[in-house]
Amino acid sequence: MDAASRVVCSFHCLLDKTCESFFYHYDSSTKLCEGHPSVYLYLSDASNQVSPHTQYYKIACEGGPSYRYDRAINTCYSVKEIRRSWYAAQLHCQSEKAWLLDLSDHQVASHLMNNFNNYHDPFLIYYWFWLGLTDLQSEGNYVWSHSSKALNGSGNWLPGEPDNANTNQHCVYMRHQDGRFQWGDIECTTDFIEFICQSIVV
Numbered sequence: 001m002d003a004a005s006r007v008v009c010s011f012h013c014l015l016d017k018t019c020e021s022f023f024y025h026y027d028s029s030t031k032l033c034e035g036h037p038s039v040y041l042y043l044s045d046a047s048n049q050v051s052p053h054t055q056y057y058k059i060a061c062e063g064g065p066s067y068r069y070d071r072a073i074n075t076c077y078s079v080k081e082i083r084r085s086w087y088a089a090q091l092h093c094q095s096e097k098a099w100l101l102d103l104s105d106h107q108v109a110s111h112l113m114n115n116f117n118n119y120h121d122p123f124l125i126y127y128w129f130w131l132g133l134t135d136l137q138s139e140g141n142y143v144w145s146h147s148s149k150a151l152n153g154s155g156n157w158l159p160g161e162p163d164n165a166n167t168n169q170h171c172v173y174m175r176h177q178d179g180r181f182q183w184g185d186i187e188c189t190t191d192f193i194e195f196i197c198q199s200i201v202v
């Protein structure tokens, strides 16, 4: 057991104001020192010994400590449990140098949605969440706001959606139904929907 690395890991957490707790992964290849809520320290020394030459890299998310870094997809996100219109939600994310959740990347989408679908927070499945996806520019042609990519494929729509009800539904939200999050279109000014901001590592 690499007790010395664990000690150094705790020391780095102690010195970092944004680190509330840490977890040390004993792994001879990565030797990851994972701080919470959003500080990650990697020990770069390939040996199992901490030496004066051991280097540390700090990874933190743009947007501050409310953002979680997901190592598997190298992205950060923050679930905002506040209700806003699509426009206000987008502004909120932008104010944190972030953007509304963009699922244009297949790997990111499948990993994150797997996480959310299996989330054990009893409240999360009752929330609706804005996605950064609209057809504001051209009816029926959905585009991810952040990446400017067109919706690839048929999407993950709820039964009967998108229906563009009253010809005025141009923003996409997701809600939990039948065991997973699915999408619907709704008026962008609807102001009772939570949202998820996404950001990069600093």
Ligand SMILES: [Ca+2]
Pocket (backbone or CB within 6 Å): 161, 162, 163, 164, 165, 169, 184, 185, 186
């Ligand atoms: Ca609809």
